[in-house]
Amino acid sequence: MKVKLDKAILPGQSTVFEMNFRSQIPLQTRRSGRDSNEGVDFSMSQWYPKMANYDQRGWYARPYIGREFYAPFGTFDVKISMPKAYVLGGTGVVQNPDEVGHGYGAKQAFGDTLKWHFKAENVHDFAWVADTDYAHDTAITSGGKKIHILYLKQNVQAWGGMKEVAPKILDKLSELFGDYGYPQFTIAQAGDGGMEYPMIIFITGSRGSLQSLLGVTIHEGAHEWFYGMMGSNEMDYAWMDEGFTSYATTEVAGKLLRNQIDPSHAGAFGGILMARKYGFYEPLSTPSDWFATNSGYSTAAYSGGQMIAEMLGYVISPELRDKWFLEYYKKFRFRHPEPHDLELLAEKVSGLQLDWFFDQWTLRNWKNDYTISKLSYNKTEKGYETVIKLKRLGRAAMPIDLQFVLEDGSNQWVNIPLSEMMGHKPVPSEWKVLPAWGWTSPEYTVTIALPQKPLYAEIDPFGLMLDENRLNNISKGKYAYVTKFMNPLQNYSNRYSRVWSLYPAYNSRMGIGFGAQIKGIAPFGDDLLNTQMTLYPILGSYDYQINNLSDALALLNYDFLYEKELGERVGDWRAKLSFDSDQGIVEDRLFVTRNLTPSWDRNKPKRILSVGFTHNDRIIENAYPNKGYIWSDKNVLSGMVLYRVSRGDKLIEALVEFGGASIDKPQFLSDYNSANRFSVKAQRRLLTGKQKSVLARVQAGIGVRNLAPQKRFIAGSPDLENQWRSDAYRTLSSLSAITEVKAFSGVGPVSYGIGGPNEGYYILAGSLLWELTPKFKPALLAPLTANVFAGMATVGDGLLGDAGLALNYNLVSLASLQRWVGQSDVLAGMNLSLKFPFFVTMPRHVDGKNRFAFRYLFGVEHAF
Ligand SMILES: [Zn+2]
Known part of the structure; x- marks a missing residue:
């Protein structure tokens, strides 16, 4: 709204505007409105026509489009009439406590309506809350400032302790950043998430414990300094507000709640580096509404300002940085500081020239290395x-x-x-x-x-x-590494990480083996090296004979994987080179993967394109898996293009592969050695809701008739080659002398797990999974889920189908196993499944029993 003045207001003069406005309070969207999700009646912010600020750059009358505010300081004298049952909280001090009662005063006026009178000085906004079910606790800081705590009575378990901690938070903030400059502070359960207003903060309160309320209370509380008292122009310099607040949050939370002397701000640095590497970082002083992405805005505003405060400590010393914060408060309390004010102040406090520092870290996106x-x-x-x-x-x-x-x-x-x-x-x-x-x-x-x-x-x-x-x-030199034994691989920002593991292995053909694994990683997922070796010294083997060099080499199993970032931005282009040998099969692969949507952008479907070559060979007779299937005994070399679009559970994948037996064994296009095939898979969730989530999957694929056995389509399972690539499955299947283990999670019926009519050179298959999620309380049963499944497929010989019940046990999600899962690819892939197909279409291909016989299968689930 634009108001034309009758005559100009000169410096030192004043004028009066009168305005009547009517407004209907909307249902709460984001931070403001009535009837919040938690049941708070009124969260009243941005509820009145607010004066725009006029500063050295002129008017700031930009429409609010969801990010930051900027307004002039003033005195608010506000009267609110409400039915008597409502408890209110707001910016300012209640002027008539003995009229409103409700914990503000001892008495209460007669009548059905109460007229609340709030008065606030040196504030640039006025917000208030009201509910009939508010509990009202009070506390006093060591500086004598009153704290009001308003929360819905049913949340007393989490909120009851707030009156003990809140004064300590305000005291700590006052000690580090200058005295709390208002007579009262209200912490109200209201709004959505957490949001700061002068003298009052709105935070959602249906959180489980006091602990979970404190982080957000400290953050919004610190805003009383960086936003409230130091009213910087957050429309243009959000980092002076959110960033310094984030810095204060880390300092106060670390010192007060965790007894840290020097809390670490490494998280903010990590966020900025990540944003720079993924390419969505923008300079700190970009106007808030202009950032191209939300992630870019929050990185610059929150982590960016936090970095400025922390790094200024590195440049001028932590003691002088702390002093700078106090001087900032002294000089700019109830004013509108600008970045140049910060710079000049830092120069005065330190006696050093610092224009270069503020210039390169707030206006530019330069690399520092x-x-x-x-x-x-x-x-x-x-x-x-x-x-x-x-x-x-x-x-x-x-x-x-x-x-x-x-x-x-x-x-x-x-x-x-x-x-x-x-x-x-x-x-x-x-x-x-x-x-x-x-x-x-x-x-x-x-x-x-x-x-x-x-x-x-x-x-x-x-x-x-x-x-x-x-x-x-x-x-x-040798010091750029951290080497650990029997520990998960960790990301250190300044050291390469190496992990050694030792583990026993067993294979029903080769006996007991001993392995050593060494993994290395560079920070931020740029490059990754993962190598592991397992030696089978033929202990306890009953039929393994070494007839030639291949047989001897097969005893040494190895995995070597090197992944490298190729593009300027992390995640755009990635190359993967791997050499594997396991249980008589070797495979060498080179793949380049292009992320067609930025990998950090979760709002868009993820589209990837992979192009590569695969070579595999069977180096010993009767190699993996030693039951059912036979792997081609030729060198098979193929090229492959894979395209995948996914979003949550939705997925479409297309794969084209071409090639066949290689030159040294020139039976190209001869019997059963081709790799020419094409396949499409799709998945989506059909019905969603409580206990009503059905996952539907389809697959269609066709290859040439002489498709190599490891490339053939299998109903209900991934192809043999993909089964072999799973550490979990190949490890379990190598125990097959003890038990029969199958790989699941292909498309189609699951009971046809052994070679026969369920594999072929083409496939047309579909399956439905009705997922049941029982809530098991004991920790050991927590990873247990169940589903009802039904699948149909044809791979050449009739229509295969089954239906039944499955129990899945996802070992990976067991908290007590995390340490071991982190260092073992075998454990990491271990999603165990017990299936009871109560109906099958072609019993003669399964076990010869009738269609409805009691059957069970034990297997490993793969990712689809
Ligand atoms: Zn904030």
């Missing part, structure tokens, strides 16, 4: 004359903290300021400050005398600056 050469040293009388070269790989420039780790376990810290700073941060007396690094030089040589032999040097070992690649921050 420092690396270090190999360390060299000479022993002299004075100690160890050490030389090491540093290199700036990105466009961004930063001062450097460098740590030398010495032979006796002690450290020597070094600070290299940036020339633009015109000085250096205060450092402890045992540190050495070296000459400044000029902005224009990409390299810098450190020459230093060390008292002990240096083992290695590392740039910023505690990760206080955002560095794109922290693996290259350490001087070359």
